[in-house]
Amino acid sequence: MGVIRELIKGLRVTGRQMLDSPVTTKYPAEFREKPQRFHGRHVLNRYPDGMEKCIGCELCAGACPARCIYVRGQDNPIDAPVSPGERYGFVYEINMLRCIFCALCVEACPTEAITMTxxxxxxxxxxxxxxxxxxxxxxxxxxxxxxxxxxxxxMNPDELLVADGWVRATAPAGSAAYEGIEMWQGTPGPGDWAPEPDQDERDR
Ligand code: SF4
Ligand code: SF4
Structure with a gap:
């Protein structure tokens, strides 16, 4: 009797599950919407005028617990600077095989040059x-x-427009006001980039 009771119990569970909507999607034909805090592959950003944000300071490489970033800075050519300031990231490599997608590089970057998509x-x-x-x-x-x-x-281009301002919201030097807002230049994706607010405006 006990066996039959357990069998019926199991069949009930199976029956209930059959009536529920599936939790899976038909990937890659369909994309599941990812959480805003999703950490995907990195991107090196530019300013709206096209200049590179990276100044080759290597802080991201120093913060990386997996030691998978290699940066070599170089002085900006006087006639054709690549980034504002003295130096730019001449060589920049990330070994994605070692990356643990922790975003510490994003938090360490002083110019928001590196973000995650x-x-x-x-x-x-x-x-x-x-x-x-x-x-x-x-x-x-x-x-x-x-x-x-x-x-x-x-690729799902719509997802590239989703912000990752939360990183700044949770960074030691960040502000909770960033949570849920779009990135300062719009996380990379085709389209117009909003002007980058200055530091005072961000702090407000
Ligand atoms: S996400 Fe983490 S592990 Fe990956 S490159 Fe950045 S700091 Fe390194
Ligand atoms: S990505 Fe940011 S932290 Fe890394 S070298 Fe460039 S400016 Fe420095």
């Missing part, structure tokens, strides 16, 4: 492809994000 499709067939170079990380001048995949089906 909602892109997560990073599978590759060689170790070399797991090391993202500056060309693969630096956003294009039109605000779109370079990626390693020829197939655009793997």
């Amino acid at each position: 909602h892109l997560f499709e990073m599978s590759s067939t060689s170790r070399q492809d797991g090391i993202y170079t500056k060309d693969e990380l630096l956003m294009n001048r039109d605000g779109s994000v370079p990626h390693m995949f020829a197939d655009d089906r793997l």
Whole structure:
């Protein structure tokens, strides 16, 4: 009797589950909306005038617990500066095979040059492809994000517009006012970039 009772109990659970909506989606045909705090692949940002935000200071590399960032700064050419200030990131590489997607590099960066997107499709067939170079990380001048995949089906452009201001909200030097707001220049994605508010305005 006990066995039959347990069997009926199990069938009841199965029946209930069959009536519930599925929790899975038909990926990659359908994308599940990711949480705002999702940590995806990195991007190196530009200012609205096209200048690179990275100043080659290596603070991100110093903060990285996985030691997977390699930066080499170089003096800006006087006639054609790459970034505002003295130096820029001449070499910038992230070994995604070692990255633990903790975002400490984002928190450490003094110029908001490095942020994380909602892109997560990073599978590759060689170790070399797991090391993202500056060309693969630096956003294009039109605000779109370079990626390693020829197939655009793997990208959901809408998600690239989702903000990650929360990182600043939770950073030691950040402010809770950033939570839920869009990034200062609009997290990389095609389209217009809003002007970057100055520091006083951010603090307010
Ligand atoms: S997310 Fe974390 S592990 Fe990955 S590069 Fe940044 S600091 Fe390093
Ligand atoms: S990404 Fe930011 S922290 Fe890293 S080297 Fe560039 S400016 Fe410095």
